Amino acid sequence: MDTFDLTRQQIADLLFEEEQIKVSVTVIDQLLSNHNFCRRKAVKTKATGNNPHRNEQFEKINGLIKSYQNQQNPIISMDTKKKKN
Secondary structure, eight states: OOTTSOOHHHHHHHHHHHHOOOOOHHHHHHHHHHTTOOOOOOOOOSOOOOOTTHHHHHHHHHHHHHHHHHTTOOOOOOOOSOOOO
16 A cells, blocks of 8 residues: 555554554544645646647547537537636
């Protein structure tokens, strides 16, 4: 078991298994918070710049949209970029 990627429940279970210390997930949350531990978040560190295939992506999406529309299927569009404040 990778000890750097444990869930809160796994931490509680491991404490009980190895040290016979029974704690709730709420206590684990409080301990982690008090010691400034939190889940890592993925961070984009390198700008990707221009991709020569960028236009192909949109052409393929547009082709799929037309195909679905011709078959009377619904189409849902989602913006997945993080909004800047």
